[in-house]
Structures are given as structure tokens and as C-alpha cells.
Amino acid sequence: MSINPMNSTPIRSETSGLKTDTLFLNMGPQHPSTHGVLRLGLTISGEVIVEAMPDIGYLHRGVEKLLETRTYAQGVVLADRLDYCSAMSNDLAFCLSVEKLLGAQVPKRAQVLRVIMAELNRIASHLIFFGTYGIDIGAFTPFLYAFREREMVLDLFEMCCGARLTYNYIRPGGVASDINADWIARCREFLDFFKPRLDEYDTLLSFNPIFLVRTQTVGIITPKTAVAWGLSGPNLRASGVNYDVRQAEPYCGYEQYDFTVALGKTGSCWDRYFCRVVEMRQSVRIVEQALSRLASGEIMAKLPKVLRLPAGEAYSHIEASRGDLGVYIVSDGGLAPYRLHFRAPCFINLAILQEILVGKKVADVIAVLGSLDIVLGEVDR
Amino acid sequence: MIAYFKEVFSGAWAFLQGLAITLRYLFKPSITVPYPTEKLTPYAAFRGILLVDPAKCIACGLCAKACPSTCISLESQVHPETKKRIPKPEWYALDLGRCNFCGLCEAACPTKPKSVWHSLDYEAVFSNRDEMVRCWKPGFPLAGRVWDPRKKDFKDPKGQISVKEMRTRP
Numbered sequence: 018m019s020i021n022p023m024n025s026t027p028i029r030s031e032t033s034g035l036k037t038d039t040l041f042l043n044m045g046p047q048h049p050s051t052h053g054v055l056r057l058g059l060t061i062s063g064e065v066i067v068e069a070m071p072d073i074g075y076l077h078r079g080v081e082k083l084l085e086t087r088t089y090a091q092g093v094v095l096a097d098r099l100d101y102c103s104a105m106s107n108d109l110a111f112c113l114s115v116e117k118l119l120g121a122q123v124p125k126r127a128q129v130l131r132v133i134m135a136e137l138n139r140i141a142s143h144l145i146f147f148g149t150y151g152i153d154i155g156a157f158t159p160f161l162y163a164f165r166e167r168e169m170v171l172d173l174f175e176m177c178c179g180a181r182l183t184y185n186y187i188r189p190g191g192v193a194s195d196i197n198a199d200w201i202a203r204c205r206e207f208l209d210f211f212k213p214r215l216d217e218y219d220t221l222l223s224f225n226p227i228f229l230v231r232t233q234t235v236g237i238i239t240p241k242t243a244v245a246w247g248l249s250g251p252n253l254r255a256s257g258v259n260y261d262v263r264q265a266e267p268y269c270g271y272e273q274y275d276f277t278v279a280l281g282k283t284g285s286c287w288d289r290y291f292c293r294v295v296e297m298r299q300s301v302r303i304v305e306q307a308l309s310r311l312a313s314g315e316i317m318a319k320l321p322k323v324l325r326l327p328a329g330e331a332y333s334h335i336e337a338s339r340g341d342l343g344v345y346i347v348s349d350g351g352l353a354p355y356r357l358h359f360r361a362p363c364f365i366n367l368a369i370l371q372e373i374l375v376g377k378k379v380a381d382v383i384a385v386l387g388s389l390d391i392v393l394g395e396v397d398r
Numbered sequence: 399m400i401a402y403f404k405e406v407f408s409g410a411w412a413f414l415q416g417l418a419i420t421l422r423y424l425f426k427p428s429i430t431v432p433y434p435t436e437k438l439t440p441y442a443a444f445r446g447i448l449l450v451d452p453a454k455c456i457a458c459g460l461c462a463k464a465c466p467s468t469c470i471s472l473e474s475q476v477h478p479e480t481k482k483r484i485p486k487p488e489w490y491a492l493d494l495g496r497c498n499f500c501g502l503c504e505a506a507c508p509t510k511p512k513s514v515w516h517s518l519d520y521e522a523v524f525s526n527r528d529e530m531v532r533c534w535k536p537g538f539p540l541a542g543r544v545w546d547p548r549k550k551d552f553k554d555p556k557g558q559i560s561v562k563e564m565r566t567r568p
Contacts, residue, residue, distance in 0.1 A: 091466035094500040158420060165429055172441075179443040179516070185500040193501075194443065217419050225412045226405065 039067055042379070046075045050153050050383045053393030057370070057386070061379060069374035069382075071367055076397040084357045089115050089189055089324045092354070096344075097183035099359060100395040102145050105138035106337035108187035110359075113268060114344040115189040118331035119324070124315040127191035128269045133204075133307045134174075134186060135269075135335075136300040140211070141170040142338035143293045143300075146390045150290055151222050153387035154231050159222045166214055169207045176200055189324060191317035201308055208301050215298055223294055232286040236373050236385035239284060246369040249362050250340025251296060252389055255281030255288035262336035273310075274303050286388035293390070325352055339363050339390055363395040445499045445516035448492050452534050454513035456485040461503035461514050469496040470503055470514070487534070494522060495530035 044057040051057065054075035060068040080099060084092050096111040097104040109131055116123060123131075148163030171181045177196050178186035186193050196204075222228055238248070243256040253260055261278045263271040279295035281288030328350040334343030340362025349355040366389050374382060431438055440446065448469075457474030471491045475484040504515045524530050 087466050090464070090502060094466045094498050094502065097500075158416065168429075175444055176441045177443065179441075179445040179501060180499060183498070183500070185498075185502070193505075220412075220419055221416050225416065226408045227412065 037062065044382065046072075051386065052149065052391055053396075055367075055386075055391070055393055055396070057374075057382065059374075059379070059382065064378050064380075066374050066377050066379065066382070069371050071370050073364075073367070073393070073396050076393045078398070080398045081357050081359065085353055085355065088352050089326065089354070092357075093188060094183070094185050096359075097185055098394060099361065099398060100142075100337065100339060100342075100363065100392045101182055102392050103138045103142035103338040104183050105134045105187060106335060106342055108184065109135055109269070110333065110335045110337065110342045110344045112187050112189045113333040113335065114331050114346050115324070115326065117333050118326045118329060118346055118348060119189070119320070121190055121318050121320055123191055123269075123318055125270075126195075126312060126314040127316045127318070129307050129311050130192045130196065130316060131187055131269050132271065132274070133196075133304055133311075134177075134184075134192070136303045136307070137170050137173060137204075139300045139338045140297050140304075141167045143297050144170075146293055147218065147222070147290075147297075150387045150390075153383045154228055156222055156225070156228065159218065162214070162217065162221065166211055169210070173200065173204055173207060176203065188317070190320040191315070195316050201311070204304070204308060208305060212298075212301060215294065215301075218294060223291060229287060232290060232384055232388070233283075234285060235377070235381045236286045236289075236388060237284050238369065238373055242369070242372065243284065246372065247365045248340070248369060249365065250336070250338070251279070251292040252289055252340065252366050252369075254279060255292045256284030257281060262334055262341055266334070268333070268335055274306050276303050286384050289388040289390075323352065325350065326354070334360065337362060339392065339395070340366060359395075359398060361395040361398060363391040363393075364398075367391050367396055440518050440520060442518075444518050444520070445501050445504075447494060447517055447519045447522050448497055448503070449515055449517045449519075450490050450492060450534060451511075451513045452487050452490055454509050454511065455487045455490060456509060456513070457483075457487040457490075458485070458508060460506040460508060464502040464506035465498075466500065466502065467496045467498050469493045469498070489533060491531055491533040493531050494524075 039060050039062045042059040042061050044059055045051040046054040046056040048055075056072040056075065058068075058070040058072055059066055078098075080095050084095055087095060092115075093108050093111055096107045099107045115121075144163040144167040148160035148167075151157065151159035151163075174184060174186075175181050177194060177200055178184040179194075180186075238252070238256050240256045240258050243253050243258060248256070249260070257280055259278060259280055262268075263276075264278060276299045279292045279299065281292050326346070326348040328348055330345065330347045332343060332345045334341050336342075341360065342362055343360030345358040345360070346354050347356040370386065370389070374385060377385065455472075457472060459472060459474075462468070462470040462472060469492060471493075473488045475486045475488045476482070477484055499516065501516060504512055507514050
């Protein structure tokens with residue numbers, strides 16, 4: 018098992034004496050392991066990739082353009098549908114940006130609720146990654162376990178927000194509905210159930226020698242490359258770069274929470290995977306702290322019913338499940354944004370594929386792609 | 399050679415450890431629900447298929463305005479002589495093919511109790527696009543009749559649940 022894919026080079030006809038030719042291989046857009054509709058144009062020489070071009074746009078819905086014709090309250094609904102695996106983060110980024118331009122103060126209780134929901138959604142989102150990455154590598158069992166736990170988080174969301182995937186819960190000025198004692202009890206019950214499960218995950222997948230061999234030497238991203246390509250989120254931190262928006266530029270009172278940022282060492286697929294597993298643990302810690310911090314009070318700031326933002330521009334970014342999600346709003350004083358842009362982490366994380374896939378084996382493409390944890394809804398917008 | 403067997407052993411051992419975890423769950427009750435025979439009831443806050451109560455509706459049009467995807471359309475009744483608007487809907491149509499299930503219409507509705515609301519019903523099956531449009535008109539049962547463009551008339555959809563079978567408002 019000492020084959021280092023980093024050392025593999027394309028077979029050249031001059032040196033081998035054989036007449037070889039490169040082959041163009043389409044991976045996707047209907048490939049089950051591309052996590053949606055991503056097409057990878059691979060030029061391969063034998064089994065080694067010479068060139069990789071991610072081709073996106075199959076899920077383009079023009080959300081940014083649509084938002085120009087929607088009011089800010091309606092905008093949350095569309096923002097939900099970007100990264101549908103962690104819709105709360107999208108809502109949060111959008112609302113923070115609106116509130117920044119509006120100069121609105123969000124009540125304390127609403128801020129804590131936002132933190133709880135965002136972190137629970139991070140757990141749910143990372144659980145999808147954990148499950149599907151196992152499938153990508155060839156381990157089916159973890160998927161079933163991950164989705165069992167995810168279902169519990171979704172139940173919590175359903176109790177509170179009324180939806181399971183696109184919540185429309187975080188609204189400009191606060192949150193849509195309050196939680197009750199029953200919800201808090203259910204949430205604590207889930208956290209107590211979930212913590213020991215993480216150890217099971219480690220046995221099932223994280224430290225499985227077969228999984229380690231398959232991922233530990235694959236898709237290595239050096240800190241320099243990671244920063245150069247603008248990676249963010251667990252993908253960046255797996256390379257050892259300590260940048261987490263929650264700590265670098267705290268929002269929603271994240272500076273009051275005690276948590277550590279998971280850092281990887283080598284930036285391999287396994288590091289990216291394990292960063293997320295550790296992040297789930299940290300999210301559990303944050304939710305526990307937030308639940309004990311929950312004080313009674315308002316959940317919605319007093320805002321006019323019809324939101325009309327002052328002319329100007331605002332940018333705010335948060336640490337979403339997949340990285341640094343930013344929302345840039347330009348307003349001309351009307352009911353809808355004049356222009357709105359999402360800095361989608363998945364879109365930027367995906368671009369690095371063209372560099373790190375070169376020289377890898379075809380079999381490693383899925384391992385690398387899966388470890389970047391992209392959601393095509395956010396890539397194409 | 400020794401390293402090779404060590405690797406085989408560690409792989410097999412990890413496999414057994416994984417099996418030990420799955421074996422524990424084998425003897426526990428199943429967590430899944432066999433769907434068509436057993437059904438889960440959603441929580442009270444669940445946003446299911448939209449329902450409208452035309453008797454309560456005052457035809458203010460706030461729901462249609464709040465909707466981000468223009469799923470709701472309605473027209474208020476007009477007094478035949480004075481030509482003034484009566485706060486009653488002449489017709490009220492919900493296009494479930496467009497519905498986002500966001501709950502903004504319900505939040506915008508000024509009547510008490512809400513005249514448009516998300517029911518707990520989550521089983522929406524349509525065989526064509528027209529069936530997704532549920533139009534209410536006086537004399538028609540609500541969640542039933544669908545517009546048939548060929549016959550230019552409303553018809554009873556097949557296998558669709560009637561209003562009476564739907565769960566009540568939470």
C-alpha cells in the first residue's frame with residue numbers, strides 16, 4: 018500500500034515506446050457520485066488524469082436575478098434554496114446583510130436561537146457529508162446511521178419551523194417562531210444521544226484502516242494552494258489554515274461561545290473529512306452552551322411591516338457549513354435589492370478540482386470530489 | 399510479507415469492530431416506518447399543503463402579495479348594482495405546483511382564524527399540471543375540482559382526498 022498517487026505521472030509514448038493517446042472522459046452530469054448535476058471533463062492518459070475541467074450550470078436557476086424582483090421577506094425563501102443541506106445558514110447570511118443595511122438590532126433571544134439553529138443545521142449538513150462520503154468510498158453502513166441522526170435534527174426543525182429542508186425560519190429582524198420547553202428537552206435529548214454516536218462513527222469509518230488508506234494520501238492541498246484558490250470552511254482548515262468566520266469576525270454573539278476550531282495537518286481527503294467530524298462535536302458544544310444561555314425576551318425586532326432598505330450597500334458573511342458564505346446587497350432604496358450577490362463557498366471550493374485532480378487516478382476523483390463536500394444548488398445558484 | 403499480513407489483519411479487525419456496532423442495532427426495534435401502511439403525523443407547526451377557507455376570506459389579497467412565487471390568485475366579489483368590492487372571494491385559486499411551502503401567506507393573512515393556512519397534509523400526488531391548481535368557486539368543494547382545459551370545465555380529480563378527510567387546522 019505504498020503507492021503514492023502524487024508520484025504518478027502520465028505515461029508518455031516517447032519513454033514507454035508504446036503508442037498511447039489521451040482520452041476524454043465525461044463524468045456526470047448524471048453520475049451518482051457527483052452529488053448533483055456536476056459534469057467533470059476529464060482528459061485521461063491511461064488511468065491518470067491529465068486535465069480536469071468542472072463544468073457547472075446544470076442547476077442554474079438565476080436566484081440572484083430573481084431576488085431583484087422579490088421583497089426582502091420573500092428573498093429569504095429563495096435564499097433557502099441555495100445550499101439546501103444547510104438552509105439556515107443561507108437565511109442567516111441573507112438576514113444579517115439586510116439587517117446591516119437597515120441598521121436593525123436583533124434581540125438577544127433571537128440571536129441565541131439563530132446560533133442554535135445554525136449549529137444544528139451544521140450537524141445535519143455534516144451528517145450528510147459523513148454519510149455520502151462513506152458511500153463514495155464504498156462504505157454503505159455509515160450512511161444509514163448518519164441519516165438516522167439527521168432525521169432527529171430535522172424533526173427538531175419541523176417542530177419549531179414547520180419545514181424539514183427549506184425553513185424560512187430566520188427572518189430579517191429575528192426569527193419566525195419561538196421554541197418551548199418541550200423543544201429544549203427534545204434538543205437536549207438529541208444531543209445526549211448524538212455525542213456517543215460520534216464515537217461509533219469513528220469506529221465505523223474515521224479510523225477504519227481501509228478508509229484511511231483510501232483517503233489519507235489523496236487530494237492533498239497545501240495551505241498555500243488552499244489560500245490561493247480561496248478555499249474556505251472545513252476545506253481550508255483541513256490544510257491547517259486557522260480561519261473561521263465565527264472567530265475571525267464573530268456574528269450573532271459567537272465570541273461568547275467556547276469552542277475550538279478543528280484543524281487538519283496535511284490537507285488530505287481524510288483531514289477534510291475528519292475536520293467535519295470534529296466540527297460536529299464542537300457544534301454540539303455550542304448548542305449546549307446556547308441552550309443554557311437562552312433568556313426570555315423578544316424574538317423579533319420591531320421593524321416596519323414593509324421593509325424598505327436605505328440606498329447603499331452591505332456585505333456580511335458567516336461561517337456556513339461549507340465555508341465562508343457572504344451576501345452582498347446593493348439597494349437603491351426600493352422594496353427589492355437592486356443587485357444581490359452570494360459569495361457561495363461551494364462554487365469557490367469546487368474550482369480547486371482542476372488543480373488537485375491532475376496526476377490522480379480516476380478512482381480517486383470521487384474521493385477528492387466527495388471530500389470537498391459541494392452542493393450544486395449553491396454552486397450554480 | 400509481515401507488513402502485508404498485518405495490514406490484512408488490521409483491516410479485518412476494523413471490519414469486525416464495525417460489525418460489532420451494527421450487530422448491537424440488529425436486535426433493537428426498527429426506526430423506520432413502512433410508509434403506505436403506517437403514516438407519521440407531522441408536528442403542529444408543519445407546513446403542508448395549503449388550504450383556504452372561503453367563508454372566512456375577506457379577499458384582501460395580502461396572501462397573493464406576500465407569496466414569493468405567485469402561487470395564489472383570487473378575485474373579490476363585486477356588488478352587481480353599485481359595482482363596489484365586497485369582502486368575499488369570487489374565486490380563489492392555489493397553484494400547488496408553484497407553492498414554496500414558506501408560510502408567508504399564512505403569516506400575512508389578517509383574519510382570525512387564518513383563512514389560508516398550511517394543513518398537515520403532505521401527500522400531494524398529481525397526474526398532470528392542471529391538477530396542481532386547486533380552484534375554489536361557490537358551489538365547488540375546495541380541494542377537489544381541477545380545471546380541465548379540454549372540456550373547459552372543472553372536473554373531479556381521481557384519488558384526491560376531499561376537504562373533509564384533511565386534518566383540521568392546528
